[in-house]
Amino acid sequence: QKEVEQNSGPLSVPEGAIASLNCTYSDRGSQSFFWYRQYSGKSPELIMSIYSNGDKEDGRFTAQLNKASQYVSLLIRDSQPSDSATYLCAVSAGGTSYGKLTFGQGTILTVHP
Amino acid sequence: DVKVTQSSRYLVKRTGEKVFLECVQDMDHENMFWYRQDPGLGLRLIYFSYDVKMKEKGDIPEGYSVSREKKERFSLILESASTNQTSMYLCASSFPISSGVFHSNQPQHFGDGTRLSIL
Numbered sequence: 001q002k003e004v005e006q007n008s009g010p011l012s013v014p015e016g017a018i019a020s021l022n023c024t025y026s027d028r029g030s031q032s033f034f035w036y037r038q039y040s041g042k043s044p045e046l047i048m049s050i051y052s053n054g055d056k057e058d059g060r061f062t063a064q065l066n067k068a069s070q071y072v073s074l075l076i077r078d079s080q081p082s083d084s085a086t087y088l089c090a091v092s093a094g095g096t097s098y099g100k101l102t103f104g105q106g107t108i109l110t111v112h113p
Numbered sequence: 114d115v116k117v118t119q120s121s122r123y124l125v126k127r128t129g130e131k132v133f134l135e136c137v138q139d140m141d142h143e144n145m146f147w148y149r150q151d152p153g154l155g156l157r158l159i160y161f162s163y164d165v166k167m168k169e170k171g172d173i174p175e176g177y178s179v180s181r182e183k184k185e186r187f188s189l190i191l192e193s194a195s196t197n198q199t200s201m202y203l204c205a206s207s208f209p210i211s212s213g214v215f216h217s218n219q220p221q222h223f224g225d226g227t228r229l230s231i232l
Contacts, residue, residue: 031217031218032217032218032219032220034220034221042225042226043203043223043224043225043226044156044203044223045223046220046221046222049220051217088156090220090221092217092218093218097218098144098161098163098169098209099144099146099161099163099207099208099209099210099218099219099221100146100158100161100171100218101218101221103155103156104155105155106155
């Protein structure tokens, strides 16, 4: 069973701090990695994609991938109350997986003023 | 922007009814997916399709079927609705791996979801 594990929450950080969200995966053949944000009662929204080792930055968000350690993380700098949501890590195998994703259970992030 | 449209945001049906949930995407995506999301259980894949008339079972297909007659439309069918099918249903779509274009699986884009209640 291919698994994706996220750090158990909920995670609470003060406004302006860095929020760090972590994810490990079991399938060494995984090639595509995604972070989604989901507000309560809404559907998941893609915020970051990463495909190769290293860091990828997009505004206040940085995704980090280490395939050797089977680890992907999301850093949110200068956290805002509007970042309060559930963050889902999703991992895709390569080859003919038809684009299937394995999702983690999610980490609830609360940014308090 | 990718647009995935689900036919209803909220739906209330009765036990034993046949229920149709519709999903349409406008990005010419080959791959389409149906999930349900329940508190504490996360996202669970029901069925997916990688081409017209092609379908594959996901992790929890029991009690469901799907139809994909056109590339842009993927329908989820609850053959005889039961109360344990009360849930949030999410449709998603994505581009496939395609040599020369995409070499890795692409992200899925989700619709707004249908909150289905079976009474």
